Amino acid sequence: MIIPFHFYSNLLSNYEQFKCSQLFGRLLFEEKIHELNHELSHHLSIKNEGNSVESRIITSFNLGDGPIKILVWSQMHGNESTSTKAIYDFLSWVKLNLNTSNKVLVELLQQVTLKIIPILNPDGAFKYTRFNANNVDLNRDAKLQSQPETQVLFSIVESFQPHLCLNMHGQRTIFSAGLNPVPATLSFLSASSTKDRSVNETRLKSMAIINGVNDLLQNFLPEQVGRYNDAFNMNCTGDYLHSTGIPTVLFESGHFADDYEREIVRKYTFLSLFKALELGTAFIEKETHIEALDDYNKIPENQELFVDVVVEKIKVGDVLKTVGIKYEESFEGDDIGFNPIVVEIADKSTYYGHTIIDASQLSNHSKFNDLQVGDEFPELKINENVFVKKFKI
Ligand SMILES: [Zn+2]
Structure with a gap:
């Protein structure tokens, strides 16, 4: 047919x-x-x-x-x-x-x-x-x-x-x-x-x-x-x-x-x-x-070229870096949790991002200072808008 x-x-x-x-x-x-x-x-x-x-x-x-x-x-x-x-x-x-x-x-x-x-x-x-x-x-x-x-x-x-x-x-x-x-x-x-x-x-x-x-x-x-x-x-x-x-x-x-x-x-x-x-x-x-x-x-x-989020121009250890984040899924009984995990900190991302965020407007970079690959990425808020955080479905 x-x-x-x-x-x-x-x-x-x-x-x-x-x-x-x-x-x-x-x-x-x-x-x-x-x-x-x-x-x-x-x-x-x-x-x-x-x-x-x-x-x-x-x-x-x-x-x-x-x-x-x-x-x-x-x-x-x-x-x-x-x-x-x-x-x-x-x-x-x-x-x-x-x-x-x-x-x-x-x-x-x-x-x-x-x-x-x-x-x-x-x-x-x-x-x-x-x-x-x-x-x-x-x-x-x-x-x-x-x-x-x-x-x-x-x-x-x-x-x-x-x-x-x-x-x-x-x-x-x-x-x-x-x-x-x-x-x-x-x-x-x-x-x-x-x-x-x-x-x-x-x-x-x-x-x-x-x-x-x-x-x-x-x-x-x-x-x-x-x-x-x-x-x-x-x-x-x-x-x-x-x-x-x-x-x-x-x-x-x-x-x-x-x-x-x-x-x-x-x-x-x-x-x-x-x-x-x-x-x-x-x-x-x-x-x-x-x-x-x-x-x-x-x-x-x-x-395998994508991460979920690429955050550009974020200060890590006082240097502007690009951070690649993947959401790691976790089963939480009634929901699936999506946890933002850092997979790359580099001068330039080697990945494409489903979401790309420019963090140059971020007023306080301090909580990202000691960020390392494998860490959960802290909530990212720029001008009251939240761009990265743990979420559930
Ligand atoms: Zn399968």
Whole structure:
């Protein structure tokens, strides 16, 4: 199926009408979606797929009955919740249009069978950590399949036999899309399936999906899409699935200016998910051309060039310096704390800053006198405006 561009631009303009407004911010775990799942279960098929280490349920939504099977999962890393919000936005859109004659939805559900796991690592989500309850990174467990959550995923892969997998993650604020001072608001990867990173039909198929999603995103996020390094690691889910011949696209929801709640990138992740489903229907059974590689390689590779804040012209040890600050996240029960930590004190910053502050108007520099790398940066107030401080989401 081919969905026209105006459909996507309308989705963005009407987003507030269907987005899943019950979900917000960074902390997203089972208890927060319990009611929501119950509500959605009146409209959509929901299934218990298995349990986590700490016996939390791993659920899936099952939609459509078409010949092309697409498996989607999110929050394999428990603290990466943006794509889970995007998944619920998609499910909300489906629910809203289910009993209408929405042509796109009718066609989509005729062409695909979709299985969506919003939270693959519910224990990690509960504790806001990347790892599962046994402290294992589930995205390094594909070969061993030692953890119950990994076993749930791979038993689904075996029984469902997907034509396409969408492996949805979130990334830190440090990434730029290439060498330019723009954040990688969304990044993608078509993982290698061999050590020599050779390109085969399976990789080309996921590249072609990424290219199509990138083309769409360029209309809304120009230059802000990146591509991950494709160093091979058989323990990673995408690399492993590619080695078995199943095209798998890695999504990474990243940073947009001031969007620490990840509410803006959530919208573009939703859009990317929708586009990937469309593209999955269009060519998954067809041969993909080698040109997909050229277009894929044109997407700039992610670089770690950003800090959150660069403070310029601040007196440290009586000399004017530039200070680079990264927010370090901490789980504080009901909130996520963002603590400003000094990562660089230099004459000239080697980083780009999402926020750049000129401190030359600062009247009292004294509390920054002994500042060192690794310190928490004290609150920065210039003319009664606070520019840097610890905050919570
Ligand atoms: Zn991740």
